[in-house]
Amino acid sequence: MKTVLYPGSFDPFTNGHLDLVVRAGKLFDRVIVAVAVNPGKQPMFTLAERESLILEACRDLPNVQVVSFTGLLVEAIETLHADAVLRGLRAFSDFEYELQMALMNRGLKRDCETIFLTPTLKNSFVASSLIKEVARLGGDFSKYVPPTVAVAISAKIAQEQTFHD
Numbered sequence: 742m743k744t745v746l747y748p749g750s751f752d753p754f755t756n757g758h759l760d761l762v763v764r765a766g767k768l769f770d771r772v773i774v775a776v777a778v779n780p781g782k783q784p785m786f787t788l789a790e791r792e793s794l795i796l797e798a799c800r801d802l803p804n805v806q807v808v809s810f811t812g813l814l815v816e817a818i819e820t821l822h823a824d825a826v827l828r829g830l831r832a833f834s835d836f837e838y839e840l841q842m843a844l845m846n847r848g849l850k851r852d853c854e855t856i857f858l859t860p861t862l863k864n865s866f867v868a869s870s871l872i873k874e875v876a877r878l879g880g881d882f883s884k885y886v887p888p889t890v891a892v893a894i895s896a897k898i899a900q901e902q903t904f905h906d
């Protein structure tokens with residue numbers, strides 16, 4: 742039984758992320774989407790919200806699980822008995838950061854393998870940060886995220902605007 746761990750902030754989960762999960766689900770017996778607690782970032786969605794949005798988006802994918810983790814990724818790999826880490830590569834600009842992380846993780850855990858998959862072209866420029874920016878500025882972001890995520894983003898934006906009024 743081969744398990745791949747797909748870590749990320751997923752704030753929010755996009756069609757690009759879903760694209761990768763679907764691809765990984767065909768290559769591995771089990772895909773664990775692992776939502777990271779990142780103390781350095783101020784997320785739009787809480788950990789529990791992110792987890793539940795991913796669960797909903799992946800509900801038709803039987804071999805996908807969703808968890809959250811704190812601390813080092815290599816520790817989560819150990820605890821969850823994962824065989825490899827999955828990361829997405831969209832453009833060349835992703836490469837440097839991804840290579841750094843892959844090598845650091847291998848430095849921390851000698852047998853840590855990172856596997857990179859690329860999404861389909863139409864999802865290649867989708868980034869959570871861009872989606873949030875477009876949404877906050879009133880643009881149509883709905884085709885870049887699963888339907889439930891789109892609804893949740895709209896609700897957050899409405900909440901933010903009420904708070905600022």
Ligand code: PNS
Binds near residue numbers: 777812814841842
């Ligand atoms: O979606 P992101 O923000 O690019 O994901 C980055 C993430 C969560 C995969 C990375 O920051 C991470 O692995 N965090 C856990 C802490 C850790 O192990 N840091 C060292 C990574 S080399």
